[in-house]
Amino acid sequence: MPRAMLLVLDSVGIGGAPDAERYGDAGANTVGHIAEACREGRCDAAGRRGQLNVPNLTRLGLGKACKLATGFTPTGLDAPEAFGRYGCASESSYGKDTPSGHWELLGGPVLFDWGYFPRTIPCFPDELIAEFSRRAGISGVLGNCHASGTEIIAQLGERHLRTGQPICYTSADSVFQIAAHEEAFGLDRLYDLCTLARELLHPYRVGRVIARPFTGATPADFTRTGNRRDYSLPPPMPTLLDQASEENRDVATIGKIADIFAHSGTGRVFKAHGNDEIFDRTLEATQSLADGGLLVANFIDFDSLYGHRRDVTGYAAALERFDRRLPELLALLNRNDLLVLTADHGCDPTWYGTDHTREQVPVLMFSPGCEPASLERLGFSEVGHALAAHIGLSMVRGGAQLQGAPRTFPT
Numbered sequence: 001m002p003r004a005m006l007l008v009l010d011s012v013g014i015g016g017a018p019d020a021e022r023y024g025d026a027g028a029n030t031v032g033h034i035a036e037a038c039r040e041g042r043c044d045a046a047g048r049r050g051q052l053n054v055p056n057l058t059r060l061g062l063g064k065a066c067k068l069a070t071g072f073t074p075t076g077l078d079a080p081e082a083f084g085r086y087g088c089a090s091e092s093s094y095g096k097d098t099p100s101g102h103w104e105l106l107g108g109p110v111l112f113d114w115g116y117f118p119r120t121i122p123c124f125p126d127e128l129i130a131e132f133s134r135r136a137g138i139s140g141v142l143g144n145c146h147a148s149g150t151e152i153i154a155q156l157g158e159r160h161l162r163t164g165q166p167i168c169y170t171s172a173d174s175v176f177q178i179a180a181h182e183e184a185f186g187l188d189r190l191y192d193l194c195t196l197a198r199e200l201l202h203p204y205r206v207g208r209v210i211a212r213p214f215t216g217a218t219p220a221d222f223t224r225t226g227n228r229r230d231y232s233l234p235p236p237m238p239t240l241l242d243q244a245s246e247e248n249r250d251v252a253t254i255g256k257i258a259d260i261f262a263h264s265g266t267g268r269v270f271k272a273h274g275n276d277e278i279f280d281r282t283l284e285a286t287q288s289l290a291d292g293g294l295l296v297a298n299f300i301d302f303d304s305l306y307g308h309r310r311d312v313t314g315y316a317a318a319l320e321r322f323d324r325r326l327p328e329l330l331a332l333l334n335r336n337d338l339l340v341l342t343a344d345h346g347c348d349p350t351w352y353g354t355d356h357t358r359e360q361v362p363v364l365m366f367s368p369g370c371e372p373a374s375l376e377r378l379g380f381s382e383v384g385h386a387l388a389a390h391i392g393l394s395m396v397r398g399g400a401q402l403q404g405a406p407r408t409f410p411t
Helices: 030-039 055-060 062-070 098-106 126-136 149-163 182-204 240-246 275-288 301-307 312-330 380-390
Strands: 004-009 085-090 142-146 167-170 175-181 208-215 229-232 251-254 268-270 294-299 338-342 361-366 373-379
Touching (some): 055 361, 149 167, 149 175, 149 208, 275 294, 373 380
Antiparallel strands (some): 167 175
């Protein structure tokens, strides 16, 4: 029986979505702008030189997918022909958040507005922080603003160590992030705070609460650790993961997939930190995946380490490292297996700010037993339907809509 593997290259967008202007992202192009920076020598550094070099992704059709999305092929991504099926996909879900992108890939469009916090200081409702502090047994929180995670830890980490107050902050995404020292504050205590925040934030329709543990003693050496944990709202529709699990299929999820789907239908969970470890666990899970099984992995570093930090050189090097490892996975595919590489949104490291960008994403499909072809333009949910059809499942169609209006926040 065929198997299916979905690899989500977090934030690897390939050009503005049709509605990008609505989000202030008209002109954003994660892969295109990285390739341009490489061509111009702006990504030359120790360990890498010259144009973007991703020959395996290129042969799978990345450059051709970019051309479908924008009308041009980025420098270095030319290929006379692809040996896979390639296309580009646009999201129908509202916003440009990680959960809705993943949910639509494996379920359907999320047709409700997330709750966001205003760009004010403080940004969180007074009643929310008061109840959070009371139930957590703390005297208050630090931050209470929009911020870069690394910057706010540098600014407030020492005060956090003195007061024991957690650092709470948000971004343009629908998110409530809590940073705390992994040793002085305690990892389990941080996770407990996030569980409490997840409960309190449900009426606000905030997509994720994220635990952001760090170590170190001074701003010079404060470092976020790999023990991040996401607490997502559960998907408001059955996903392909749920359907595969209900059919007793072997389901393997790698990286933060289990957190994104609130552990609903996520089967065998392979925890991993960083792209290389995630790739190792993907190879391990592929080798053990039963016939008719489904594997889903998220490669987080593109987004968290390079996109949000606007590190163009680091992003380029990460794409090249991922590309060098692709043959290891291709060698494990059976003749009837289907491998799909895509993304959930963009995070153009040349764009302003530090937030996601509303972009089209590549859809690169490869099966040793299939002929190359162009898939043209797709919707995110069509990726899930292709995976479902390949392993003999019928995915529920349609979008998800929550009842009632989202809570509004003071502006």
